[in-house]
Amino acid sequence: MTEVLSGQAAGPAGLTDEAKATARVWIDANMGRLSQWHRHIWELAEPAWREFQSAAWYVDRLRAEGFAVEAGSGGMPTAFAAEWTNGPGPVLLTYAEYDAVPGNCQAAGHQQEPRDGLSEFAPGHTDPHSALGISTLAGLLATKHAMEVYGISGTLKYTGEPAEKVQGSKVVHGLRGYYDGVDAIVSFHPFYMLPLCNTARWDTQCGSYYSKVYTFVCDQPETWQLSANPNSPIPASHSAARAPGANVALMSMYSSSRIMQDAMLPSFGGWSLSDAIFTQGQATADNLPARIAQIQYSWRCPTIEMAEHVLTVLDRNAEHAAAMAHCRLETTWVARNRPGRTNHVLAQTLYGNLEAVGAPSYGPDAVAAAQNIQQNLGLEPLDKPFLDECEQLITPQDAEAALREHMAPWQKNWTSDDYVEMTHYAPTVRFYVSRPALKPAPGQGAYPGWVMNALGGIPETIDPTIETAGKTITGTFIDLLTRPDVLADARTEFDRRVAEDPMPALLEPDFMPPTELAWPDYSTDTSGSRVWHPKSI
Template sequence: MSNALNTDPILPDHLAAAAKATARAWIDDNKERLSEWHQHIWDLAEPAWREFRSAEWYVRRLRDEGFEVEAGSGGMPTAFSAAWTQGVGGPVLLTYAEYDAVPGNCQAAGYEEGPREGLSRYAPGHTDPHSALGISTLAGLLGTMHAMKVHGISGTLKYTGEPAEKVQGSKVVHGLRGYYDGVDAIVSFHPFYMLPLCNTARWDTQCGSYYSRIYTFVCDEPETWQLGANPDSPIPASHSAARAPGANVALMSMYTSSRVMQDAMLPSFGGWSLSDAIFTHGQATADNLPARIAQIQYSWRCPTIDMAEHVLAVLDRNAGHAAALAHCRLETTWVARNRPGRTNHVLAQKLYDNLAEVGAPHYGEEAIAAAQAIQAGLGLEPMESPFLEECGQLISPQDAEAKLREHLAPWQRNWTSDDYVEMTHYAPTVRFYVSRPALRAAPDGPAYPGWVMNALGGIPATIDPTIETAGKTISGTFLDLLTRPEVLDAAKEEFRRRTGEDPMPPLLEPDFLPPTDFAWPDYSPDPSAGGSGSRLWYPQETDRA
């Protein structure tokens, strides 16, 4: 097959079929490399906004493959934007990598609970796993690129590195900075994490809005809390001077009042949720001084923007009062403020058609043996077929939608959250899921502990089928869009119609800055490792009496 650009009067269907076969063959031929790449990212397991080595690996890999890459795109140190073009014209198609891990979830790729070697159990680990998300889309991207070269297909492939998905931080920034402008279609992938969305594409019910905001309490002048107190003291900051309660008091007032008022923020339906996280600062040895600064992050998921705004109003009010009572100044910083997603039936159906051609993941003897070993270690009778039945089955987007709607109120258009939703406002986008390994429940037995799915996400025999299936599905979808203009035209027309019927402008200003400089969880180098790259996490594991 010639590398020259294709000018033969070949039917698009035939061209697409031949190109898909070429792309799938490339993925088959590179299974071992893809597995090694995944294991590397899984082992790095760097948390949100701190994925320095993971992002560096992707940038180097893409440049080696021939992509032009901008590192640190959008002002985000661990983001990137890559592009490769063949020919003149042709569609611009985009998919992306995620690679952030979750603090406190360090798990070895083994058959029992335990952290990776040399790390504390409090270190980050891949739970979803985003490691497989990124290598799956990379497989699809490179398989498509190879097929375009072999069959002379014109077009542009774009690939973005999206850090900090766990706080939904990067896609809103890339969108505001124009990185999705000019894109004709986007494919968004995530390993399956809830039924019935397993081996399918989302149909109507997309993810909803997500807000995340940091409240910073600053006690600038604790000694002015009671001016004139203890006037005989020669030192204004003496141990007996009356000082402001300080930032910690403000934070705890904010924390307790918001917890108490959570039931009053919104009615208890719609699947909305609120979570909080307290940032750490170096004031543990401050002796008798009040805390000068304290920060708490709130994140909330709501089906609608109106609901999210109601929560915001309560939190802002609580923060203002907490700052005032503790003699503090209040600062607020957005982490993310995302719009609910738009659906695209044309892309969803086309992607599912390609998933059906590939088929659901297949777990071989080695994968089954790994699953059985985990079951035996938990005191369960190993099953002949240990994986969840749905992991090996397809479900159409329409059938998955019907099952999903059984649990939702009729008025509810969106459910759960993920920041792919921001992409859906810039170009036609499809969101799809391929099963990750999950074990079949034991009859009358308890649920599996959380570490089990984390471990299965790092064992090559159990996670590689996810990467293979997703990669082939993405490449097939891309090649259909590259060779069948009528499909892409229909997807873009649907996008224009839906955007016109329900316009939703961005919720953050164009000059919004990503909050990368906050005290996000991070690794610390091990001074005793002699620069070997070993890492510690605090608190470290110690012998407990």
């Protein structure tokens, strides 16, 4: 090993290039392991706040690689925070996600079927976050290897971010100080929409995301109409007027909010509202009202002001629904995120490394897998079955221009992802590498959702994503470790943007995510195997 070089002193260009080449070779040499690791996380497929086995795997792996790891970081059972240092220098961070989506259980095969022994209603990786995590892990470990070989000083941080599907953990890690002192953050996600494929975000970052659970509790049903049957010796007699109860409150909330959705905000700007009814179940006697019912609302808006307008309507609806059904109302925040800040310096630096690596390419085995899927769907297999964009690069500026064609001129943000919270603590770049997506057959339209899910688990089709993203991350990290001018310019831009548009955190410093709510969960049978309900329909 050579003498340790301070990350704050400019290293020669030759060192930077050699370190990048060494890191890329490490990824090539370890692709077999990386592929196996990915498939393991993909098969676990645990949903938000229930990623116990996935988080434990990362903790064990990182400790084996020499990282100091705090399990359960920020008070979140399935989060972690890892750190490795090679002396004073820049502090760089990237992260893993590993939550899956309920109701999307799909085998890594060529036809629609659940994974062995599981219900089709079990979770599955859709984006897939399994590849997100192993890609960033590849970049992290390759960077560590190059730092050791060339004596490059600095610190690598790696956080485990559960429950991204409800945008739950990054706001907590931020409030707890886990991003403090970080000089730069690299945020990766497999692509999920065009034109953001094999590129970095430029000006248009993700917007605000609010998510809140409304709980209706009917815990005093006997006070609904005390005078309705004054001669009854007990207030809950079979002949007494029955309190409407929690289910009625929930349905009133659901119906009124659906009816009023068009009145919440103008019908442009790319905002959305979704709802989910918690199904913990409470079968009751036929003469007793439901005691508790819960509904979660999540809304995505370009601005905080728009998100606050939706919040006002939902809060008002919930208050009146509770009053009508003789319930008290409790509310619980799940997430409340700020829109993201861009950083052109980091975006350009990362894209330069993506250009050096090149877009993913799909070999004969990947093509054969895609053609088998097309054939099983009754389609004529295409000679080139993957979207052309999957094997092409697009500059951040060109992607930005194409994205803006679909947006109002005033709109600064679109869609949502909780990486945005990280952008308020340190210079951050968000980038996307293609995941395997099939080219539409002529006249057939979109493929069923299970197709992309299956392709995300087949090594021949998903490994190119991991390889490309991992090499891009390590190249970017090595630039930031050995080129102090880049890091200084990124910080100057970050400070300027914060001064121009300060945005304080939207939740209290002691906020904790409601991990105890009835999120989709699994049980184990007598053999210890996981069981999801319903098993099948």
